[in-house]
Amino acid sequence: MNGRIVIVDDEPITRMDIRGMLEAENYNVVAEAADGIEAIEVCKQHHPDLVIMDISMPLLDGLKASKKILAEKYAKAIILLTAYSDKENIEKAKKYGISGYLIKPIMEKSLTPMVEVAIATGTKTREYEVSLEKLTKKLSERKLIEKAKGIIMIEQNMSEDQAYQLLRDLSMNKRCPIAEIAEMFVVSDD
Numbered sequence: 001m002n003g004r005i006v007i008v009d010d011e012p013i014t015r016m017d018i019r020g021m022l023e024a025e026n027y028n029v030v031a032e033a034a035d036g037i038e039a040i041e042v043c044k045q046h047h048p049d050l051v052i053m054d055i056s057m058p059l060l061d062g063l064k065a066s067k068k069i070l071a072e073k074y075a076k077a078i079i080l081l082t083a084y085s086d087k088e089n090i091e092k093a094k095k096y097g098i099s100g101y102l103i104k105p106i107m108e109k110s111l112t113p114m115v116e117v118a119i120a121t122g123t124k125t126r127e128y129e130v131s132l133e134k135l136t137k138k139l140s141e142r143k144l145i146e147k148a149k150g151i152i153m154i155e156q157n158m159s160e161d162q163a164y165q166l167l168r169d170l171s172m173n174k175r176c177p178i179a180e181i182a183e184m185f186v187v188s189d190d
């Protein structure tokens with residue numbers, strides 16, 4: 001399969017058309033939705049690679065739904081569909097991190113390349129986010145350990161090496177990550 005996709009449009013015929021084009025290209029359409037609220041629900045459930053989302057829909061429009069879906073990381077990428085392009089919506093789309101914009105009626109020759117690029121960049125962006133999260137976590141853990149060492153050195157009158165050894169021993173004895181042990185010293189000192 002080329003990617004897992006959710007189609008959101010209040011017009012069943014539009015959903016059917018898009019589904020047909022995508023399935024012809026071996027994409028896996030995992031769910032459909034007819035309004036913004038349903039869109040959020042199905043994305044939360046399926047975590048698709050891509051959402052193809054109409055802007056103008058009842059209950060909750062596609063822009064508001066997109067903002068929520070991307071903020072919660074329920075989908076890797078979103079392409080918006082609209083009957084006409086207006087500046088205000090394009091500005092919002094840029095701000096929310098939308099991957100693409102298609103004007104109806106949707107043509108297969110413009111849909112497929114945009115879908116392919118959006119899935120690829122969305123997947124890449126997610127990989128960057130994950131490694132950035134890991135790095136940030138590592139960095140904050142390192143800071144925590146440094147801070148804890150400083151506190152132990154003063155309170156226990158230990159050298160830096162001894163303080164670190166104490167943290168490591170506690171970590172092993174308590175079967176607890178060293179950063180969590182460090183946090184106990186830092187928190188109790190605040």
Ligand SMILES: [Mg+2]
Nearest residue numbers: 010054056057
């Ligand atoms: Mg509509």
